[in-house]
Amino acid sequence: MTGWKDSAGGRRVMAILSSRPFLTVAIVAAVWIAASFASRGFGAYGHLRYLVELGAVIGLVAAGQTFVVIAGGIDLSVAAIVTVSAISLPLLSWQADPTGLAPVLAVLALTTIIGLVNGLGVALLRVHPMIMTLAMATFLQGLLIIIAGGSAVTAENPLVHWLGNARPAGIPAGVLLWVAVSMIVLTVMHATPFGARIFAMGANPLAAALSGVPVTSTTLAVYGISGFTSGLAGVLVLGMNGQGYVGIGDPYLLASIAAVVLGGTSILGGLGTYAGTIPGAILLVTITALITVVNASPGWRSILFGSLILGLLLLSGREQARR
Amino acid sequence: FEANAAAKCIKGDRKAPYTIGWANIYSVPTWMKQTQGTIEAEVETLKKQGLVDKLVVTDAQGDANVQIQQIQSMIDSDVDAIILIAGSSTAPARVIADACAKGIAIINFDSLVDTDQVTAKVNTDSSQWGDQAAKFLIDAIGGKGKILILNGPAGVSVSDDRRKGADAELKAHPDVTVLAETNTPYNVAPAQEAVTSLLFANPEIDGILSLGGALSAGAVLALDKQGRDQVPITGENARQFLELWKEKGLKSWATMQPNWLGAFAAYTAVQALEGKDVPAFVKIPLPVIDNSNIDEYLARAKDFPADGYIYSPYDEELFKKLLAQK
């Protein structure tokens, strides 16, 4: 009777059931079910699929953000990077490349470099991540003034278009991309020494350094990853909207942080998992969608949105005590 | 000293060539960039005429408090004219009054300030915008049906005025039901997201009253992606929307906030400084885009940024005519 709970497998099941990521998944499911009763159409397959597709953009941005937060930092430049990615991609179209892959790779390289510069500032200049990435965001605004509106032709990049619109086997390509990225992220995070170094750096950077963790290069890598995934999100969001514009990335800054924390990752670093961020991202788009269909004045909607996040935080976001 | 210079704030003690300050609220968006383009072009012309020698540009990065500080700096550096897109309809009122008291010509355009201590305000009529858009839509759906209303950000006068402008028409047609309203930034992505959610919640939608920016493009994309039929929709002259309009064969109507408001503001400032009388409020008639002239606009599309706005043509004659109106 009680036997299975004490068996090794049973313990693992219990551990999963009581883990933060699972809790967040359960909340998402509960909200979906409740909302389906409240609003017809909410629970339609197409709608849920659309929510997950939207979640993919937040999820991609939040993938890098999760790395950075676990490593003890924070990246406030993700929104600007998403915008830079979506704006600069149309500027790069090469006739020689019919697939559209080359410009995408070039843009991802660019955003990764932006991330690496963040990392350089944090690791070598020892500027606090919040300041470094905030300054970087300001910087990128300047860059945007130069490049924005520079493209006289709409970018018809086949790869980008496919990402934003295709549905192989009924599943949006963006969601497939997210699934692939999630698998890689979870593997890197939890099954490689690199991932372990990140957790160590976040929990206690000094002890990590004294244990031989190459702090500088790991920091660089973490911010580079964040630049990369934000760039990827920019490509996806460009595909979904058919057109980039200044401000296209703005919603993703706070959303990425909220998804990370709602997923149970500690904002203090050293603890957490992307497995929680994934449902966290879906939870956020779900709440936004719910608020949209509620008929209320803007003020009340805003209050409702904040209260929902706060309520969910009570369920899933408790900080563990530390010393 | 010309004691009886005509326009407000003008004392007549300033001599050409003038320094013009452009106090922008946020220079990064494409609309702003295009507007800056028209201002710079106008300033070039005025420079050639020996009327202007310098254009000073500030960018408040979206922060109305910073804009106040920058206008103060313009006053401190004694510019001759300030052209201004206000970050808040109330915040800069006092600093503008200070500038006015110092004899600086102030031309406020696009986003207006609730003060009359300016030389002139230049704008389209937001209320009329809402009214005309509502008229078109209600007409297009045959005077009855279910509609969505997409509006710009909450707490901002322009979006509020446009929305209020639509009220009378809506009231007059009790058979028109408003299913839902949204407030988002004037951008494609948030509009697309919101409309998609509303599509699922509302199986029947007959029309969309969209009150500006790129909101309409987002709505069209949402309908398209969810495999729903396009419905009559209003909008603005965003290039992406105009192209979708043509591509999807929409039943549509659009107006615009012409970017040349900027050029016109610079022109007006110089006219005022030169002692000409300028009206306290220059109402820019709303240029209308419909199926009759959409092709003219699209023919010029390649001259405009892909994420930009295709504005109506302008020249000095137009400016003169606008200034002459009473």
Add this chain to the structure above:
Amino acid sequence: MSTVSSARPAGALYWPVQARRNIGVRSLFLVVLAFLIAYGFLFPGLFSASGFAKFTQSWFPLALVAMAQAILMLTGGISLAIGPTVSLGAVIAATTMAGPLGVTGGAAAVALTGLGIGAATGFIVVRLRLPAIVVTLAGSFIIGGAALLILPRPGGAIPEWLSDLLAGDTPTAFVLLVAIVLLWKLYLATPLGLSLYAAGENPVGAYRSGVPVDAARVAAYAISGLLSTGAGLFVAAQTGSGDPVIGAAFTLNSIAAAVLGGIGFLGGQGTMRGALAGSLLLSLMISVMFFLGFTPVAQYVAQGLIIIGAVAIPQFRKVQ
């Protein structure tokens, strides 16, 4: 070596303690001074009464929110709701002061709202052990929504005399700032105020030493809320009216100012004078760049570089 302290009368402890807290921010003070000199050079009108008044007025609200953020960060907290709280303060002031409540009643309403919001946030963060950054993120929507309910679009009014008093040609703002700094020093000299540092840096140790850690942190949130709505009141007076989204930019700017000023994120590190210097630098930067004739692109780039530089240079010197 023991003679240094033992030779002094015991009363001379307060000032040496204050002096030694400066050490981390000296280089920032130098940078700020350089900017001040540059500003004075570019705009000699700064030294006139009204020039100085205007200059302090544009700095004042940022100074207040920098303090509001710094006091939280000293306790190991943070707020992403500073901006909306400023907006709320502004709309309450603009809707009450010209009405039956009058200026006194309106000011009281603004103060009570700030204290109440702050205390409530503090209670949620401290007692429910939720991460401050997301609680205040959620709070920013709630508070911002409340501001929109009170004033759905810019409007309201502030009595003319109050606007003239606070934001006219007299340096009232500067006097107020000095008064607030003195009040802060006074607070820091109370047992509850001083325990901010201990509660932020080492809460367990502080608790075991008998420090009312939770009370100190909740008090910090309340004071922070008060400073934020106070900044809102000032902005309303400065602009003569209320705007429900006027404060938006203050959230990130307050963090930038505090961190520039050497306030650490882990609690207990830094000083208020540093945060004030940080906010002054941010404010000065805008005017100086204007007078240097920077284009918007150059402004963005220079702003990023100055912020990074002001934080990185002291670090560099430490390494050398």
Add this chain to the structure above:
Amino acid sequence: MAPLLAARGVSKSFFGNPVLRDVSIALQPGRVHALLGENGAGKSTLINLLSGALRPDGGTIEVDGRAVARMTPALARQAGIAVVQQELSLTASLSIAENIGLGAYPKRFGLVDYSALAARAKAACELVGLHEPLSTPVGQLPLGRRQMVEIAKALYRKPRVLILDEPTSSLSATETKILTDLLERLRSEGIAILYISHRLNEVMKLCHHVTVLKDGICTADRSLEGTDAAGLVRLMVGRDPGDLFPQWRPSPSPATAISVRDFSAGLMRDVDLDIRTGEVLGIGGLVGQGQEDLLLGLYGAIPARTASATVNGAPGLPGGVPRANALGLAYVPADRKREGLHLIHTITTNMMLPAFARLPALKLRSRRAERETARGLATQLGIKGDLARQAQALSGGNQQKVALAKWMPHDPLVLLLNDPTRGVDVETKREIYLMLRAFAAAGKAVVLLSSDTPELVHLCERVAVVREGRIAAMLERAALSEEAIVSAAMGAENRKVAA
């Protein structure tokens, strides 16, 4: 006479694991009471119960013979109970005086009365021999001095009961002497003192009564009259102890492992040093003279300069920790909580960290192999507890073992140890000593920085005594004695002070 403070039959469990079972202890005025036990026996937990930091699951706490319904830190302070936690309650950014008065500031008009604070703090500081200006931020003090601040802080409250949890573990011999003299004086003034230490000679000298905990159960509560050190150990571990220090003989043919000339790092200035293979080289001296910087500089953790250097055959200094590790250097820090461990991570993860730092970044991990390695290390070093639990759940001594254990799989050529037996119980100390000597015997080098002078005398081939950033003396084995180390550490002219 009623004891000033007592626990009667208290029990405490964490997450269902009993840590204390039916323990009683009574603190009498004018008596120094020793509380002994192995790492993890429950000493700190008992203190936390006595001082109200934790609530007992069962049993009562009594003050002056009256049961206290619910002990809290505030109540404990009112009752005159002061606890010296191990540098746990200090705030780095506050000054010495502000730390000392924390939680009990003298007030005037609702404000902190800085004059009164200065006077009272100064009195407390003088008792413990703290002479730094009272306005010095505590963060600028070395570890040993902070410990003295912590003690001064307890005295400031004029306690009737003074509880000290391993107060001497980071103190040098001189500071320890000041402290023991002080405690003796306080005792004679009628204060009840509870003293926890793993240094048994101190306990023998200072204490009159002992309570011994073993696995959370009280195994002895008796007078120390007529007990010797061996007897104490027997009480603690329940069997006859061997010698604390192992027998060893020097290795025959030492080569040079590390050699530096004109080496400067942190406080260290222009030092020449040769570290030989097969030796344990001691580093002694007063706390905070630069010893730690010497180790960190060699390890590449802080910037260092040198005229010439070879490290395990490679020229030049490592210049960075990963490179130092690659050259076979390993470092175990003194402040295990801040520098040695990741308290919120599992014990296994902590043990595997150096491996993670070295393995190719994207190689797949094997959890099974990690668990097995960790289990092996835990057995080898006698680390108790569930290895999947967080390291912060371990007692101090066991945390130290983890900090050491994590290097073992990497077979370092040179071990740089910064006070590795701080807060470690005798049994474990012996194990560590054996390991160190075995290590040296295997032809590797050990650099042992220690504040425990007997340790240096009994374990090292040579001891470098550091004073003011220089090596004041290099004592060879034949010349090694506690007196020699102490006098070299003080410098000739200061000898009188030490006496």
